[in-house]
Amino acid sequence: MAQNHYDILELKKDCSTQDIRCAFIKLSKQHHPDTSGSPKTNHFVKINEAYSILSKPDLRREYDVHLRMKAAPVYTPGVGYQVFKDDNIFRPGHGFDRAADRPYYGIKGLKKISNKWIVLACFVFTGLGVGLQVFAIRKSFAFSRETLDRKSLESYKAYQQVRERATSVSKDEQLDRIKQVN
Structure with missing residues (x-):
């Protein structure tokens, strides 16, 4: 002993x-x-x-x-109370075989999933998130570009109309119009 x-x-x-x-x-x-x-x-x-x-x-x-802690009885599901006499109070898998048909972490209906599947799911969700973000950014740039091009064309047409009116009238007529406005 x-x-x-x-x-x-x-x-x-x-x-x-x-x-x-x-x-x-x-x-x-x-x-x-x-x-x-x-x-x-x-x-x-x-x-x-x-x-x-x-x-x-x-x-x-x-x-x-x-x-x-070393002498305290520890309850293990499926086995009952046990007293561990060694330094490892908790040893994963000791006294309880976590079979595939048992619930994972006590949540009924939830089975343990392999770490490989969890990593794969993380990569898939990350890829979907990045893809959606890239799509949204490209659409927002394209939308902004189209809007800016349309407004620029409207402004250019308005500028051309003002320029045509200004060049169609002589300087004396323009001065008379300015005097009338003031």
Whole structure:
């Protein structure tokens, strides 16, 4: 059975920081390679690691959460509640075979679609969007061009009429008309 840091320091999970310090000092004196005469340093390293985590409140809180999550029962549809004893609390596909006839993400009638089809659909919709945009831009430029050409032709015809009237009358007659208007 794998030991946690509390087991290594021979402590309960609700111990105080002073208890952790006292247990560390006691065990490090017992298992130190220089004093115990044992060439094995593995247990001494585990004691140091446990103390370095449990002595700091933030790290201890994270470690406690990790222990609770590791031992918490997890409900898996089709299997029921299970307790995972390893570090991977969630493993995709573990305990539940997502068969093709089951609903995707719990939405009834929606089956899982292959990523290839999703990518293909994205490219098709993008292509349609770009095509419609290009068509709309070309039509708007063509429409604007036709409108500008028509207005330009109307303006040119009006200019030609004014010019013809101005050249058909002599300068003296034009001056008389101006005097009459003022």
